[in-house]
Amino acid sequence: MTAVLIFLDHAGASLAKSERELLSLAGSLGDVSVALAGDAEQTYLDGIGSYGVQECYRPEGDVTQVLVAGKAAFVTDAVRAAGADVVLLGNSYEAKEIAARAAIRLEAGVITDVVSLDDELTATKADFAGSYTVTCRVTTDVAVLTVKPNSFEAVEAGAPVSPREVRIPVDAEPAAAHITGRVDKPVSGRPELSEARVVVAGGRGVEGNFGPLEELADALGGAVGASRAATDAGWIEHSAQVGQTGKTVSPQLYVSVGISGAVQQRAGMQTSKVIVAINKDADSPIFEIADFGIVGDLFAVLPQATDEIRKRGL
Template identity: 80%
Template sequence: MTTVLVYLDHAGASLAKGERELLSLGASLGDVAVALAGEAEQTYLDGIGSYGVGTVYRPASAEVSDVLVAGKAVFLTEAVRAAGAGIVLLGNSYEAKEIAGRAGVRLESGVITDVVALDGDLTATKADFAGSYTVDCRVRTGIPILTIKPNSVEAAEAGISSSPREERLAVDVPVAAARVTGRTEKPASGRPELTEARVIVAGGRGVDGDFGPLEELADVLGGAVGASRAATDAGWIEHSAQIGQTGKTVSPQLYISVGISGAIQQKAGMQTSKVIVAINKDADSPVFEIADFGVVGDLRSVLPQATEEIRKRGL
């Protein structure tokens, strides 16, 4: 059976949703091994075990994480060789994509990023050219290295209670010009991480500086709050909330676009969302071309009514 190596890099107490999705996908494709770059607590390792993972490869020295992505790419390469992996899966963060690219060069293997669906013969589906095309593609050289967008697969609990074997790998950490000198944890907002959220409420210039009603709607739906570049450039919300070509790419189950016109650069980051709802006061706004449901109206009256109705129904 093919060994599927899943690359994880999460320092924490439990597996993130995107990591559970990767392990579930891996288990559907073959025997799963894990390359774990960061430090992890026992509860996190137990979580990996519940997916029936046979081996967890870890770097022999924490130094791999001190040199941005270069050390992690070497570590992943060593783990692929040690595991004899036939498929490599990573998350879709900028860092994971860079690690995938560097490992691809080292392993002389093809890399596909931004994958939203993968079938049994490893045909991957992704959006290309700023979302203008949906493409089916396959790696034809070496070991397929694939970065998977969050929400592309259901995270199933494997429910197996196993204690994976741990193997430490010596990694020849490259001499790097840039080193990490410190880390500060981002204060938690209580909302899900944008790229992992099942529901996103995103606001644009039409919000006119007040994200309060969007936050209320996001909170009743258990969602995250995102934004167009016009809104982040105006300083109404932090830059990390930007969705689009030069922001984050997201694929939630539900994307509620509020006061956003739907420029191509915005669409590039969200049009693989499963259901798109647009609220815009201009019936001719291009956002309605990609929306599954549209509400033509002023967001200041539509949003409070929607939030109230959802609250009333206890959804």
């Protein structure tokens, strides 16, 4: 039976959707254990246990104050303690760096941006800025995989069970600088961009006005994203950037508004299940990959769409 270890960087009182997806995927592969970086409430631990997790590895000390170095060292030791064959992480920039650092220590192969995985651990992912969809497989004894949110179904949890806790010693001299300050990110009330089932993204065509996009996103219960041109212009924070040099998203619905659809931007969203493009230029490359396209003024189209969605209670 394959031994699977999931790294969870706890941030809430209950399991996030992406965490439930990882737990569901792991359960389909073999025996599951969890490496949990931070403190967690009992309800969170019960949630982990409800997915059949028997062991939860915790660090003896704080691994969150040294950027990713402490977390990578902790993951490495947890993999060895669990005898894991497969390591699963999320797909954030931080998770990818942790995966790379841990893989070097473990002499393991790494596959990032996984959107599909079969029983033989053959992964499907986009590559070369999204120009190709490739299948690949790790050939080392341990496989380290980062998984895109919304790529796997989160199955229903079972009865709450508290997994057995195993403490892992932490290196007292991590090779990284200490964090000297933090700034809290403003809370919008919208889902996190990489986990959202609906993303409404704007580009140069919004001309600095993201108001209509925010209203549509709120009507759909989605998140707001942007192209690099929009973030570089200062119209929206850089954490909202979708693309090759931004976040990679794979929602059920992606609404592209005023974005031309250059290859760098497409690399971050073309695995979306349904793509709707709104652009006044009928020759925009985004229409080549869109499932539905609207040629028109976004400032006329979006308010009508938002009003109709609210009328229908969608």
